[in-house]
Amino acid sequence: MFVMELTYTAPVERVDELLQAHVEWLDAQYEAGVFIASGRKQPRDGGVILAVADDRARIEEIAAADPFTVAGVCAYRITEFVATKTAPALAPYRQQLPA
Template sequence: MFVMELTYTAGLESIDAVLPQHIAWLEEHYAAGTFLASGRKVPRDGGVILAVGQDRAGVEALVANDPFVRAGLAEYRVTEFLATTTGPELAAHRQQLPA
């Protein structure tokens, strides 16, 4: 599982101009089952996405296609972790520690 933290590198006026494309990108990945949760950080200087993926390289390629990144408006920090404990809602994504 991955925590994808994005930080804006431009003002909110520029972010808001590209926001509809970013939302469409989010919706595409929710429909594919890749994104589990997302939202704005408080204060509004970026956002966080909780995602599942096969490997880090695939997730890095995915974030490179975010319209915010393509427009040079945001940067991502991707953190991979093993979700060994989850609530019932995420039980299908529970992972095992390597042997």
């Protein structure tokens, strides 16, 4: 599982100009089964996405396609972790520690 933390690198007014395209990109990733949660950080200086994929390279590819990234208004920090414990509703995403 991956935590994708984005931080705005441009004024929020520029971010807002791209928000609809970003939301459409988010929707496509939810439909593909990659994203399982997302939202703005408070204070509003970026956002956080929880994602699942086979490998980090795929997540980096997805982040690079975000309209925010393409327009240069955010930077991503991607953290991979092994989700060995989850809420019951997230049980399908539980992982085993590598041997």
